Amino acid sequence: MMFRGIQAQLFIAFGTxxxxxxxxxxxxxxxxxEVTQDIVASHLLAMEIDHLQQSWLQEHSxxxxxxxxxxxxxxxxxxxxxxxxxxxxxxxxxxxxxxxxYQPFALTDMxxxxxxxxxxxxxxxxxxxTIYSVFLLSVSxxxxxxxxxxTWFLASRLAKPIQQLALAxxxxxxxxxxxxxxxxxxxxxxxxxxxxxxxxxxLQEAWQRERDFTHDxxxxxxxxxTLLKNTLTLNPDVIPDPSERQLIEQATNTLQxxxxxxxxxxxxxxxxxxxxxxxxxxxKQLLALYQLYPTxxxxxxxxxxxxxxxxxxxxxxxxxxxxxxxxxxxxxGGAGIHIYLHEDKLVFENPLTxxxxxxxxxxxxxxxxxxxRIASVMGWQIDIQQTDTHxxxxxxxx
Numbered sequence: 001m002m003f004r005g006i007q008a009q010l011f012i013a014f015g016t017x018x019x020x021x022x023x024x025x026x027x028x029x030x031x032x033x034e035v036t037q038d039i040v041a042s043h044l045l046a047m048e049i050d051h052l053q054q055s056w057l058q059e060h061s062x063x064x065x066x067x068x069x070x071x072x073x074x075x076x077x078x079x080x081x082x083x084x085x086x087x088x089x090x091x092x093x094x095x096x097x098x099x100x101x102y103q104p105f106a107l108t109d110m111x112x113x114x115x116x117x118x119x120x121x122x123x124x125x126x127x128x129x130t131i132y133s134v135f136l137l138s139v140s141x142x143x144x145x146x147x148x149x150x151t152w153f154l155a156s157r158l159a160k161p162i163q164q165l166a167l168a169x170x171x172x173x174x175x176x177x178x179x180x181x182x183x184x185x186x187x188x189x190x191x192x193x194x195x196x197x198x199x200x201x202x203l204q205e206a207w208q209r210e211r212d213f214t215h216d217x218x219x220x221x222x223x224x225x226t227l228l229k230n231t232l233t234l235n236p237d238v239i240p241d242p243s244e245r246q247l248i249e250q251a252t253n254t255l256q257x258x259x260x261x262x263x264x265x266x267x268x269x270x271x272x273x274x275x276x277x278x279x280x281x282x283x284k285q286l287l288a289l290y291q292l293y294p295t296x297x298x299x300x301x302x303x304x305x306x307x308x309x310x311x312x313x314x315x316x317x318x319x320x321x322x323x324x325x326x327x328x329x330x331x332x333g334g335a336g337i338h339i340y341l342h343e344d345k346l347v348f349e350n351p352l353t354x355x356x357x358x359x360x361x362x363x364x365x366x367x368x369x370x371x372x373r374i375a376s377v378m379g380w381q382i383d384i385q386q387t388d389t390h391x392x393x394x395x396x397x398x
Contacts (some may be wrong), residue, residue: 017149022140037119038086038093040087042085046103048115053106072113075135079116091103101119102115103115162189169196178201180194210266225259228255231247258370260319265316276314278317284318284346285321289329298329300336300339303338303341304346311378313378328391342394345394347394348393352387352388352389
Protein backbone atom coordinates (compact mmCIF):
# COMPACT_ATOMS: atom_id res chain seq x y z
CA MET A 1 0.00 0.00 0.00
CA MET A 2 2.93 2.33 0.70
CA PHE A 3 4.21 2.24 -2.89
CA ARG A 4 0.73 2.91 -4.28
CA GLY A 5 0.40 6.33 -2.66
CA ILE A 6 0.88 9.58 -4.52
CA GLN A 7 3.93 10.43 -2.41
CA ALA A 8 5.67 7.17 -3.34
CA GLN A 9 4.68 7.54 -7.00
CA LEU A 10 6.02 11.10 -7.13
CA PHE A 11 9.23 9.96 -5.45
CA ILE A 12 9.69 7.09 -7.89
CA ALA A 13 8.90 9.30 -10.91
CA PHE A 14 11.16 12.20 -9.91
CA GLY A 15 13.86 9.90 -8.58
CA THR A 16 13.94 7.91 -11.81
CA UNK A 17 14.12 11.12 -13.86
CA UNK A 18 16.95 12.52 -11.73
CA UNK A 19 18.82 9.21 -11.85
CA UNK A 20 18.54 9.07 -15.65
CA UNK A 21 19.78 12.65 -15.95
CA UNK A 22 22.67 11.95 -13.54
CA UNK A 23 23.69 8.83 -15.42
CA UNK A 24 23.44 10.71 -18.72
CA UNK A 25 25.75 13.50 -17.56
CA UNK A 26 28.09 11.01 -15.93
CA UNK A 27 28.38 9.10 -19.17
CA UNK A 28 28.80 12.37 -21.06
CA UNK A 29 31.64 13.37 -18.73
CA UNK A 30 33.32 9.98 -19.12
CA UNK A 31 33.01 10.35 -22.87
CA UNK A 32 34.60 13.78 -22.53
CA UNK A 33 37.53 12.18 -20.70
CA GLU A 34 37.91 9.53 -23.39
CA VAL A 35 37.81 12.10 -26.19
CA THR A 36 40.29 14.30 -24.29
CA GLN A 37 42.64 11.35 -23.94
CA ASP A 38 42.35 10.61 -27.65
CA ILE A 39 43.03 14.25 -28.52
CA VAL A 40 46.08 14.46 -26.25
CA ALA A 41 47.40 11.09 -27.44
CA SER A 42 46.88 12.07 -31.08
CA HIS A 43 48.70 15.35 -30.50
CA LEU A 44 51.60 13.59 -28.79
CA LEU A 45 51.82 10.99 -31.55
CA ALA A 46 51.75 13.71 -34.20
CA MET A 47 54.60 15.57 -32.48
CA GLU A 48 56.64 12.37 -32.06
CA ILE A 49 56.08 11.26 -35.66
CA ASP A 50 57.03 14.73 -36.92
CA HIS A 51 60.21 14.55 -34.84
CA LEU A 52 61.07 11.06 -36.13
CA GLN A 53 60.40 11.98 -39.75
CA GLN A 54 62.56 15.10 -39.51
CA SER A 55 65.29 13.05 -37.85
CA TRP A 56 65.11 10.47 -40.61
CA LEU A 57 65.26 13.05 -43.37
CA GLN A 58 68.17 14.89 -41.80
CA GLU A 59 70.21 12.20 -40.03
CA HIS A 60 68.70 8.87 -41.30
CA SER A 61 68.18 7.78 -37.71
CA UNK A 62 65.11 6.96 -35.61
CA UNK A 63 65.28 7.66 -31.89
CA UNK A 64 62.13 8.05 -29.74
CA UNK A 65 62.07 10.88 -27.23
CA UNK A 66 60.46 8.90 -24.39
CA UNK A 67 60.13 5.26 -23.26
CA UNK A 68 56.38 5.73 -23.63
CA UNK A 69 56.85 5.48 -27.40
CA UNK A 70 57.59 2.25 -29.24
CA UNK A 71 58.54 1.89 -32.90
CA UNK A 72 56.74 -0.72 -34.96
CA UNK A 73 59.24 -2.19 -37.37
CA UNK A 74 56.97 -4.32 -39.56
CA UNK A 75 53.35 -5.26 -39.99
CA UNK A 76 54.02 -8.42 -38.00
CA UNK A 77 54.83 -6.29 -34.96
CA UNK A 78 51.44 -4.57 -35.01
CA UNK A 79 48.89 -5.51 -32.33
CA UNK A 80 46.29 -8.07 -33.29
CA UNK A 81 43.38 -5.65 -33.34
CA UNK A 82 43.23 -1.92 -33.99
CA UNK A 83 40.16 0.29 -33.92
CA UNK A 84 39.93 3.92 -35.06
CA UNK A 85 39.90 6.40 -32.19
CA UNK A 86 36.99 8.77 -31.53
CA UNK A 87 39.09 11.82 -32.50
CA UNK A 88 40.98 10.92 -35.70
CA UNK A 89 40.89 8.15 -38.26
CA UNK A 90 44.71 8.28 -38.51
CA UNK A 91 45.08 7.19 -34.89
CA UNK A 92 44.07 3.72 -33.69
CA UNK A 93 43.26 2.28 -30.26
CA UNK A 94 45.09 -0.90 -29.38
CA UNK A 95 42.61 -3.54 -28.21
CA UNK A 96 43.32 -5.06 -24.81
CA UNK A 97 45.73 -2.29 -23.77
CA UNK A 98 44.16 0.67 -22.00
CA UNK A 99 45.16 4.13 -23.25
CA UNK A 100 47.52 2.71 -25.89
CA UNK A 101 47.46 4.23 -29.39
CA TYR A 102 49.12 3.57 -32.74
CA GLN A 103 49.71 5.88 -35.70
CA PRO A 104 51.53 4.93 -38.94
CA PHE A 105 54.24 7.07 -40.57
CA ALA A 106 53.32 9.29 -43.50
CA LEU A 107 56.65 8.56 -45.22
CA THR A 108 56.86 5.13 -46.82
CA ASP A 109 60.66 4.87 -47.16
CA MET A 110 61.27 4.74 -43.43
CA UNK A 111 62.43 1.46 -41.84
CA UNK A 112 59.54 1.52 -39.36
CA UNK A 113 55.79 1.37 -39.93
CA UNK A 114 54.63 3.66 -37.16
CA UNK A 115 54.68 4.49 -33.46
CA UNK A 116 52.75 3.12 -30.45
CA UNK A 117 52.36 5.33 -27.41
CA UNK A 118 51.33 4.15 -23.92
CA UNK A 119 49.45 7.13 -22.55
CA UNK A 120 49.50 5.76 -19.00
CA UNK A 121 53.27 6.30 -18.86
CA UNK A 122 52.89 9.96 -19.64
CA UNK A 123 52.43 11.48 -16.18
CA UNK A 124 50.38 14.57 -17.09
CA UNK A 125 47.76 12.62 -19.02
CA UNK A 126 47.65 9.73 -16.56
CA UNK A 127 47.26 11.96 -13.53
CA UNK A 128 44.58 14.02 -15.25
CA UNK A 129 42.48 10.98 -16.18
CA THR A 130 42.81 9.36 -12.76
CA ILE A 131 42.07 12.48 -10.72
CA TYR A 132 39.21 13.57 -12.96
CA SER A 133 37.62 10.09 -12.90
CA VAL A 134 37.70 9.96 -9.09
CA PHE A 135 36.38 13.50 -8.89
CA LEU A 136 33.62 12.75 -11.38
CA LEU A 137 32.60 9.55 -9.58
CA SER A 138 32.46 11.32 -6.21
CA VAL A 139 30.45 14.20 -7.59
CA SER A 140 28.04 11.82 -9.36
CA UNK A 141 27.42 9.74 -6.22
CA UNK A 142 26.92 12.89 -4.12
CA UNK A 143 24.60 14.36 -6.74
CA UNK A 144 22.49 11.18 -6.88
CA UNK A 145 22.19 11.00 -3.08
CA UNK A 146 21.31 14.70 -2.88
CA UNK A 147 18.80 14.29 -5.71
CA UNK A 148 17.12 11.33 -3.97
CA UNK A 149 16.82 13.26 -0.69
CA UNK A 150 15.52 16.39 -2.38
CA THR A 151 13.12 14.30 -4.47
CA TRP A 152 11.71 12.63 -1.33
CA PHE A 153 11.33 16.03 0.32
CA LEU A 154 9.62 17.45 -2.76
CA ALA A 155 7.30 14.43 -3.06
CA SER A 156 6.38 14.74 0.62
CA ARG A 157 5.57 18.42 0.23
CA LEU A 158 3.46 17.79 -2.86
CA ALA A 159 1.56 14.89 -1.29
CA LYS A 160 1.00 16.53 2.11
CA PRO A 161 -2.07 18.60 1.06
CA ILE A 162 -3.69 15.48 -0.38
CA GLN A 163 -2.97 13.54 2.81
CA GLN A 164 -4.47 16.35 4.88
CA LEU A 165 -7.53 16.39 2.64
CA ALA A 166 -7.95 12.61 3.03
CA LEU A 167 -7.65 12.95 6.82
CA ALA A 168 -10.24 15.73 6.89
CA UNK A 169 -12.61 13.62 4.79
CA UNK A 170 -12.26 10.63 7.13
CA UNK A 171 -13.05 12.83 10.13
CA UNK A 172 -16.38 13.98 8.68
CA UNK A 173 -19.59 12.82 10.33
CA UNK A 174 -23.06 12.66 8.75
CA UNK A 175 -24.52 14.51 11.74
CA UNK A 176 -22.13 17.49 11.78
CA UNK A 177 -21.65 20.29 9.23
CA UNK A 178 -19.06 19.55 6.58
CA UNK A 179 -15.76 21.27 7.35
CA UNK A 180 -13.00 20.58 4.80
CA UNK A 181 -9.72 22.46 5.03
CA UNK A 182 -8.06 23.47 1.80
CA UNK A 183 -11.17 24.47 -0.14
CA UNK A 184 -9.78 28.03 -0.39
CA UNK A 185 -6.64 26.93 -2.28
CA UNK A 186 -6.30 28.26 -5.83
CA UNK A 187 -5.20 24.96 -7.36
CA UNK A 188 -6.49 21.48 -8.23
CA UNK A 189 -6.46 20.41 -4.57
CA UNK A 190 -8.65 23.38 -3.69
CA UNK A 191 -11.05 22.43 -6.47
CA UNK A 192 -11.14 18.84 -5.19
CA UNK A 193 -11.79 19.96 -1.60
CA UNK A 194 -14.52 22.37 -2.72
CA UNK A 195 -16.17 19.72 -4.90
CA UNK A 196 -16.13 17.21 -2.05
CA UNK A 197 -17.54 19.76 0.39
CA UNK A 198 -20.42 20.60 -1.93
CA UNK A 199 -21.13 16.94 -2.67
CA UNK A 200 -20.94 15.94 0.99
CA UNK A 201 -23.28 18.76 1.96
CA UNK A 202 -25.80 17.60 -0.64
CA LEU A 203 -25.50 14.05 0.67
CA GLN A 204 -26.13 15.28 4.21
CA GLU A 205 -29.31 16.95 3.03
CA ALA A 206 -30.36 13.73 1.30
CA TRP A 207 -29.58 11.72 4.45
CA GLN A 208 -31.66 14.12 6.52
CA ARG A 209 -34.59 13.80 4.11
CA GLU A 210 -34.25 10.02 4.29
CA ARG A 211 -34.22 10.07 8.09
CA ASP A 212 -37.25 12.35 8.14
CA PHE A 213 -39.06 10.03 5.73
CA THR A 214 -38.20 6.97 7.81
CA HIS A 215 -39.37 8.75 10.95
CA ASP A 216 -42.64 9.75 9.29
CA UNK A 217 -43.27 6.25 7.95
CA UNK A 218 -42.52 4.70 11.31
CA UNK A 219 -44.87 6.96 13.27
CA UNK A 220 -47.53 7.99 10.79
CA UNK A 221 -48.20 4.64 9.04
CA UNK A 222 -47.84 2.19 11.90
CA UNK A 223 -50.53 3.90 13.92
CA UNK A 224 -53.36 3.61 11.33
CA UNK A 225 -52.30 0.05 10.47
CA THR A 226 -52.47 -0.94 14.12
CA LEU A 227 -55.81 0.83 14.49
CA LEU A 228 -57.20 -0.98 11.46
CA LYS A 229 -56.09 -4.39 12.74
CA ASN A 230 -57.50 -3.73 16.22
CA THR A 231 -60.81 -2.62 14.72
CA LEU A 232 -61.09 -5.83 12.68
CA THR A 233 -60.25 -7.92 15.73
CA LEU A 234 -62.49 -6.19 18.28
CA ASN A 235 -65.44 -5.62 15.95
CA PRO A 236 -66.01 -8.81 13.97
CA ASP A 237 -69.44 -7.61 12.80
CA VAL A 238 -68.15 -4.49 11.03
CA ILE A 239 -67.67 -6.52 7.82
CA PRO A 240 -70.17 -9.37 7.85
CA ASP A 241 -68.90 -11.05 4.64
CA PRO A 242 -66.12 -13.49 5.71
CA SER A 243 -64.41 -13.38 2.32
CA GLU A 244 -64.25 -9.58 2.28
CA ARG A 245 -63.08 -9.53 5.86
CA GLN A 246 -60.28 -11.99 5.08
CA LEU A 247 -59.25 -9.95 2.03
CA ILE A 248 -58.96 -6.79 4.15
CA GLU A 249 -56.98 -8.66 6.80
CA GLN A 250 -54.56 -9.92 4.14
CA ALA A 251 -54.18 -6.44 2.69
CA THR A 252 -53.54 -5.04 6.18
CA ASN A 253 -50.92 -7.72 6.92
CA THR A 254 -49.23 -7.10 3.58
CA LEU A 255 -49.11 -3.37 4.20
CA GLN A 256 -47.66 -3.94 7.65
CA UNK A 257 -45.00 -6.29 6.24
CA UNK A 258 -44.10 -3.75 3.55
CA UNK A 259 -43.61 -1.02 6.13
CA UNK A 260 -41.51 -3.33 8.31
CA UNK A 261 -39.28 -4.29 5.36
CA UNK A 262 -38.74 -0.70 4.21
CA UNK A 263 -37.91 0.43 7.74
CA UNK A 264 -35.55 -2.51 8.23
CA UNK A 265 -33.70 -1.69 5.02
CA UNK A 266 -33.34 1.95 6.12
CA UNK A 267 -31.72 1.13 9.49
CA UNK A 268 -27.92 0.97 9.54
CA UNK A 269 -27.80 -1.65 12.29
CA UNK A 270 -29.47 -4.15 9.97
CA UNK A 271 -26.51 -3.99 7.58
CA UNK A 272 -24.22 -5.99 9.90
CA UNK A 273 -24.05 -9.54 8.53
CA UNK A 274 -23.18 -12.77 10.36
CA UNK A 275 -23.97 -16.48 9.79
CA UNK A 276 -27.64 -17.03 10.70
CA UNK A 277 -29.41 -20.34 11.34
CA UNK A 278 -32.36 -20.64 8.98
CA UNK A 279 -34.37 -23.51 10.48
CA UNK A 280 -35.61 -21.62 13.63
CA UNK A 281 -36.67 -18.67 11.49
CA UNK A 282 -38.68 -20.85 9.10
CA UNK A 283 -40.35 -22.75 11.94
CA LYS A 284 -41.29 -19.52 13.73
CA GLN A 285 -42.86 -18.00 10.60
CA LEU A 286 -44.83 -21.15 9.82
CA LEU A 287 -46.17 -21.38 13.40
CA ALA A 288 -47.22 -17.73 13.25
CA LEU A 289 -49.08 -18.42 10.01
CA TYR A 290 -50.86 -21.47 11.46
CA GLN A 291 -51.91 -19.47 14.52
CA LEU A 292 -53.28 -16.69 12.34
CA TYR A 293 -55.25 -19.07 10.08
CA PRO A 294 -55.92 -22.20 12.17
CA THR A 295 -58.73 -23.43 9.91
CA UNK A 296 -56.83 -23.17 6.63
CA UNK A 297 -55.09 -26.24 5.21
CA UNK A 298 -51.46 -25.48 4.38
CA UNK A 299 -48.73 -28.12 4.19
CA UNK A 300 -45.15 -27.00 4.72
CA UNK A 301 -42.23 -29.32 3.90
CA UNK A 302 -38.72 -28.29 4.95
CA UNK A 303 -35.71 -30.32 3.74
CA UNK A 304 -32.83 -28.53 5.43
CA UNK A 305 -30.14 -29.55 7.95
CA UNK A 306 -30.83 -28.34 11.47
CA UNK A 307 -27.53 -26.39 11.62
CA UNK A 308 -27.83 -24.87 8.15
CA UNK A 309 -26.70 -21.20 8.12
CA UNK A 310 -26.69 -18.33 5.65
CA UNK A 311 -24.64 -15.09 5.80
CA UNK A 312 -26.84 -12.08 6.44
CA UNK A 313 -28.86 -10.17 9.01
CA UNK A 314 -31.26 -12.18 11.17
CA UNK A 315 -34.03 -9.55 11.03
CA UNK A 316 -33.80 -9.09 7.25
CA UNK A 317 -33.75 -12.87 6.72
CA UNK A 318 -36.83 -13.16 8.95
CA UNK A 319 -38.70 -10.60 6.86
CA UNK A 320 -37.62 -12.29 3.63
CA UNK A 321 -38.75 -15.75 4.79
CA UNK A 322 -41.99 -14.27 6.12
CA UNK A 323 -42.71 -12.71 2.74
CA UNK A 324 -41.93 -15.88 0.77
CA UNK A 325 -43.97 -18.13 3.10
CA UNK A 326 -46.95 -15.75 3.02
CA UNK A 327 -46.76 -15.67 -0.77
CA UNK A 328 -46.89 -19.45 -0.81
CA UNK A 329 -49.86 -19.41 1.54
CA UNK A 330 -51.88 -16.79 -0.34
CA UNK A 331 -51.16 -18.06 -3.86
CA UNK A 332 -50.54 -21.76 -3.36
CA GLY A 333 -54.16 -22.78 -3.32
CA GLY A 334 -53.75 -24.62 -0.03
CA ALA A 335 -51.26 -27.10 -1.49
CA GLY A 336 -48.45 -25.79 0.71
CA ILE A 337 -44.82 -24.86 0.24
CA HIS A 338 -41.61 -26.85 -0.18
CA ILE A 339 -38.32 -25.40 1.12
CA TYR A 340 -35.12 -27.27 0.20
CA LEU A 341 -31.51 -26.97 -0.99
CA HIS A 342 -30.60 -27.38 -4.65
CA GLU A 343 -27.10 -26.77 -6.05
CA ASP A 344 -26.08 -24.70 -3.01
CA LYS A 345 -29.18 -22.54 -3.29
CA LEU A 346 -32.11 -22.18 -0.91
CA VAL A 347 -35.34 -22.82 -2.84
CA PHE A 348 -38.89 -21.77 -1.89
CA GLU A 349 -41.33 -23.60 -4.15
CA ASN A 350 -45.12 -23.57 -4.10
CA PRO A 351 -47.73 -24.68 -6.65
CA LEU A 352 -49.96 -22.30 -8.57
CA THR A 353 -53.72 -22.97 -8.90
CA UNK A 354 -56.54 -21.20 -10.66
CA UNK A 355 -58.98 -21.85 -7.82
CA UNK A 356 -57.29 -21.09 -4.50
CA UNK A 357 -58.98 -22.22 -1.31
CA UNK A 358 -58.79 -18.67 0.16
CA UNK A 359 -59.60 -15.24 -1.31
CA UNK A 360 -56.97 -14.38 -3.90
CA UNK A 361 -55.18 -11.14 -3.03
CA UNK A 362 -53.38 -9.43 -5.92
CA UNK A 363 -50.84 -7.53 -3.87
CA UNK A 364 -47.20 -6.99 -4.77
CA UNK A 365 -46.79 -9.63 -7.47
CA UNK A 366 -45.76 -12.42 -5.11
CA UNK A 367 -43.63 -9.94 -3.15
CA UNK A 368 -40.91 -9.91 -5.80
CA UNK A 369 -40.01 -6.30 -5.14
CA UNK A 370 -39.50 -6.72 -1.39
CA UNK A 371 -37.68 -10.02 -1.82
CA UNK A 372 -35.31 -8.54 -4.38
CA ARG A 373 -34.64 -5.49 -2.20
CA ILE A 374 -33.77 -7.60 0.85
CA ALA A 375 -31.62 -10.02 -1.18
CA SER A 376 -29.68 -7.23 -2.89
CA VAL A 377 -28.90 -5.52 0.43
CA MET A 378 -27.38 -8.74 1.80
CA GLY A 379 -25.49 -9.43 -1.43
CA TRP A 380 -27.50 -12.51 -2.38
CA GLN A 381 -28.34 -13.64 -5.89
CA ILE A 382 -32.03 -14.24 -6.51
CA ASP A 383 -33.57 -16.23 -9.34
CA ILE A 384 -37.37 -16.17 -9.69
CA GLN A 385 -38.85 -18.92 -11.85
CA GLN A 386 -42.51 -19.32 -12.72
CA THR A 387 -44.12 -22.10 -14.74
CA ASP A 388 -47.72 -23.02 -15.39
CA THR A 389 -47.82 -25.12 -12.23
CA HIS A 390 -45.17 -23.81 -9.83
CA UNK A 391 -43.64 -20.62 -8.52
CA UNK A 392 -40.02 -20.96 -7.43
CA UNK A 393 -37.57 -18.54 -5.74
CA UNK A 394 -33.89 -19.59 -5.61
CA UNK A 395 -31.54 -17.73 -3.25
CA UNK A 396 -27.76 -17.93 -3.69
CA UNK A 397 -24.90 -16.27 -1.82
CA UNK A 398 -21.14 -16.04 -1.95
